Each structure stands twice: as C-alpha cells, then as structure tokens.
Amino acid sequence: MKIANKEYCTIWFENNIVKIIDQTKLPHQFVIKDLKKVDDVFNAIKTMEVRGAPLIGATAAYGLVLAILENNDQSFLSKSAENLINSRPTAINLKWAVDRMMNKLSGVNSEKILEIAKNEAKEICEEDISFCKNIGLNGLRIIEEIYNKKKDTVNILTHCNAGWLATINWGTATSPIYHAHKKGIPVHVWADETRPRNQGANLTSYELNEEGVKNTIIADNTGGILMQRGEVDMCIVGTDRTLSNGDVCNKVGTYLKALAAYDNNIPFYVALPSSTIDWSNKNHKEIPIEERDTEELSNMEGLDEQGKIKKIQIYPKNSKAMNLAFDVTPAKYITGLITEKGICDASEKGLKDLFK
Ligand code: MRU
Numbered sequence: 001m002k003i004a005n006k007e008y009c010t011i012w013f014e015n016n017i018v019k020i021i022d023q024t025k026l027p028h029q030f031v032i033k034d035l036k037k038v039d040d041v042f043n044a045i046k047t048m049e050v051r052g053a054p055l056i057g058a059t060a061a062y063g064l065v066l067a068i069l070e071n072n073d074q075s076f077l078s079k080s081a082e083n084l085i086n087s088r089p090t091a092i093n094l095k096w097a098v099d100r101m102m103n104k105l106s107g108v109n110s111e112k113i114l115e116i117a118k119n120e121a122k123e124i125c126e127e128d129i130s131f132c133k134n135i136g137l138n139g140l141r142i143i144e145e146i147y148n149k150k151k152d153t154v155n156i157l158t159h160c161n162a163g164w165l166a167t168i169n170w171g172t173a174t175s176p177i178y179h180a181h182k183k184g185i186p187v188h189v190w191a192d193e194t195r196p197r198n199q200g201a202n203l204t205s206y207e208l209n210e211e212g213v214k215n216t217i218i219a220d221n222t223g224g225i226l227m228q229r230g231e232v233d234m235c236i237v238g239t240d241r242t243l244s245n246g247d248v249c250n251k252v253g254t255y256l257k258a259l260a261a262y263d264n265n266i267p268f269y270v271a272l273p274s275s276t277i278d279w280s281n282k283n284h285k286e287i288p289i290e291e292r293d294t295e296e297l298s299n300m301e302g303l304d305e306q307g308k309i310k311k312i313q314i315y316p317k318n319s320k321a322m323n324l325a326f327d328v329t330p331a332k333y334i335t336g337l338i339t340e341k342g343i344c345d346a347s348e349k350g351l352k353d354l355f356k
Contacts (some may be wrong), residue, residue, distance in 0.1 A: 052166020
C-alpha cells in the first residue's frame with residue numbers, strides 16, 4: 001500500500017539486510033530501519049518497531065536468516081529461534097513462523113541452508129500478502145451487501161491496527177475496506193484510538209489517510225454510543241490468536257466492542273489469515289496474555305510546539321498502573337471469521353469445515 005504515494009511493503013530483504021518501517025516513529029516520522037543481526041530483530045519485535053501478528057511472524061522468519069548469516073551453527077540457530085518466539089508471547093504467528101522455518105532448517109549443515117532460509121522467509125511474506133488479499137475479497141462481499149441495502153456510506157468500526165502495517169501488505173481488518181474503497185463503495189472508518197500505544201490513531205488512521213479512505217479517530221470508549229446512535233454498520237477487527245473453538249484474542253478493548261456490538265445487533269467480524277489459528281487450544285485461559293511496561297500508560301509521546309517528538313508523564317508519579325495488552329472475545333459475540341478461504345462461523349465446526 002502507499003505512503004506519500006509510493007508503494008511499500010512493511011518488510012523487505014536487501015543485500016542481506018532486513019528493512020523495516022519503524023512503527024514507533026509513525027505517524028510523525030517515516031523511518032526505514034536496517035536490521036543486520038538476529039538481536040536487532042528480537043529488539044525490533046520487543047520494542048514494537050514492528051508489530052501486528054503476521055508482521056512479527058515474518059520478521060522473526062527473517063531473523064533466522066540473519067542468524068545463519070551471523071553464525072551458521074545449529075545450536076545458535078535453535079537458541080535464536082527460542083529467543084524470537086519469546087520476544088512477544090500472545091500472537092501465535094510468531095511461533096508459527098519460527099516453527100515453519102525450523103522445520104526446513106533443523107539439521108541442515110550444508111551451504112544450502114542460507115538459500116533455504118531466504119526462500120522460506122520470502123514465501124511466508126508472499127503467502128501473507130496473498131492471504132490478506134483474499135481476506136479482502138471475501139470481506140468485500142459483506143460490505144457490498146450492506147451498501148446495496150443502505151445505498152449510503154458504510155460506517156465500519158475497527159480497533160487497534162489490523163491494517164497493512166500489521167501485515168506485509170493489505171492488512172486483515174482493513175483489506176475488505178481497501179477493496180471496497182478501490183471499487184468505489186463509500187466507506188468511512190471509526191478508528192478506536194487504542195490506548196495505551198494508540199495504534200488506532202497513530203497507525204490505522206495514518207495508513208487510511210495515505211490511501212485516501214475517510215476515517216475518524218475516536219476515544220476507545222466512544223464506540224458504544226456510536227452504535228446506539230446507529231452510526232456503526234459493522235465492526236471488523238484483527239486477531240493475534242484465534243482458538244480452535246472460535247474465541248478470539250486481540251488487542252485489549254476488543255471484547256468490550258464486541259459486547260456493545262452484540263447489544264446493538266451490529267455485525268462483529270474478525271479478519272484473519274490461517275497462520276493466526278491456534279489449532280491446539282480451545283481454552284482461553286491457556287493464552288499467555290502479554291503484560292507490558294506501565295510506562296506505556298503513564299507516559300505519552302507527541303510533537304511539541306517546535307515539531308519535535310517529546311515524551312511527557314501524565315499520571316501521578318506514585319500511582320500504580322497495570323498494562324494488559326490483549327483480551328479474549330468469546331466466539332458467541334462474533335458474527336463470522338473472514339479468512340483467506342472464505343467466511344465461517346466462529347466455532348470449531350465452522351473452522352474445521354473451512355480448513356478441512
Ligand atoms: O500489540 P500490537 O500492536 O502488535 O497488536 C496488534 C493487534 O492487536 C492486531 O489487531 C493484530 O495483531 C491483528 S494483525 C493483522
């Protein structure tokens with residue numbers, strides 16, 4: 001998708017260097033960062049220079065390419081794989097991508113290992129782009145249906161950033177929106193600000209602006225009243241881990257939006273590539289929910305009057321805070337899962353029938 005009218009993907013590999021868009025600098029600065037060592041990749045994921053479930057998986061895959069370039073040794077590779085999986089605990093894509101790479105690389109001692117690693121990491125990225133594109137085409141049908149009935153702008157609420165910046169391209173939740181926009185269907189997005197890191201404001205609104213999609217940033221608590229007023233036609237969110245029973249773990253606050261949508265009879269969809277499905281788990285209590293530094297809550301970053309990025313403290317210094325990064329939306333509140341293969345019920349049967 002475009003930034004300043006130039007097409008980008010969120011990650012690419014050039015001259016044995018991994019190139020990323022540093023998302024901690026957006027929307028105020030557009031910085032392309034070089035990752036040269038597997039530790040750089042670990043830090044980029046940990047500090048959220050790259051974030052979003054599919055993108056951290058793909059970045060970790062390239063991390064293993066860098067590990068081989070650094071030290072072509074199986075025990076270094078296994079240790080690197082383990083570290084990468086632990087860099088962020090909730091999104092299953094991270095483990096999925098690292099396991100997929102290690103299936104190809106474990107025990108390979110020939111010179112060919114680098115070529116195999118590069119090809120597999122590239123394939124993970126290409127597959128994600130094609131899956132996200134198909135999610136868009138499948139989700140487009142729902143937006144079209146609403147538009148055909150309403151004959152007016154379709155208002156879509158989303159939470160956090162499940163946009164192209166969270167994937168390699170297209171996004172998951174945003175892909176149906178971009179496809180609708182490209183087809184000339186009038187869409188408008190309510191972008192939840194998504195405290196504390198403000199991915200909705202800083203990333204979703206930013207990327208929609210760059211693509212010319214109308215959007216409005218709202219405080220996280222505003223969705224409910226907009227739904228009561230009939231100003232939301234549907235919700236689409238992403239997911240970091242979809243359980244085999246259809247429960248969805250996503251950015252904290254998603255659950256509350258699903259409850260409000262349910263109470264107001266508003267369709268609530270979750271968009272996901274199959275790499276986000278945790279087939280081995282149907283118990284949400286077993287999901288490791290990331291708890292991040294409370295400084296993300298108590299400090300805020302923005303532009304000062306001179307246009308410089310400045311961080312300020314907004315809480316009483318001695319107040320205690322807590323920063324859980326994800327929550328779980330039970331399947332019963334989800335209208336459907338939009339995947340690369342089609343749309344299914346958020347249930348064990350729905351998922352199994354689609355991914356036989
Ligand atoms: O903590 P983040 O910014 O990595 O969280 C991202 C989300 O919660 C997204 O909704 C999710 O990864 C879906 S990605 C298409």
